[in-house]
Amino acid sequence: MKTLLRIDASIRTDGSYSRSMGDFLEQRWKKKYTHGNVIYRDLRILDIPDLHQELTTAFFAKDREVAILDLSNALVDEIKASDYLLITCPMYNLMIPSRLKAYIDHIVRVNETFRYTEEGTHQGLLVNKKAFVITARGGQKDPTEHIDIFGRYLTDILAFMGISHSYLFEIEGTANPLTTPTNLASIYQEIKTALI
Secondary structure (H helix, E strand, O other), X not given: XXXXXXXXXXXXXXXXXXXHHHHHHHHHHHHHOOOOEEEEEEOOOOOOOOOOHHHHHHHOOOOOOOHHHHHHHHHHHHHHHOOEXXXXXEOEOOEOOHHHHHHHXXXXXXXXXEEEOOOOXXXXXXXXXXXXXXXXXXXXXXXXXXXXXXXXXXXXXHHHOOOOEEEEEEEOOOOXXXXXXXXXXXXXXXXXXXXX
């Protein structure tokens, strides 16, 4: 049985393009994997603390079973147990929401989702998984920009943990309430193609 871990990062429940497109992708995924299981995390309501000294010290300790790691362990175990990951994420001030950054800080852990090799390089441990990343931004992406720190950050951090097969779907132009983003139709088709 396949498992999809869905992470929603928008602070909005109504009128969220990223959540809505995530719903569409989830339904397509369920249609393909009729007996699949979906684990759902809504970061709008999940209380994830920012990193602090005691927590990061525990990350590097040998004992995994300490109370301060309970939430982080649960989040790590979820992503380890999943075959597919779906992240829906709006752009806030040119970057991902702070709740999603906190979530990432709790799952990017040495000897859990990545390790250091004898040569001093890192190796991702979350192999044989695929990720779907849906982003939404108010404006249009500037084609002259050579670096996109928004979408690229998410796919790069997934690759850091070993999830190198990622689909990135970018919704643009959501800020104007009187218009519909121009690339919605193409993204619907891209999702259908990804889940054939």
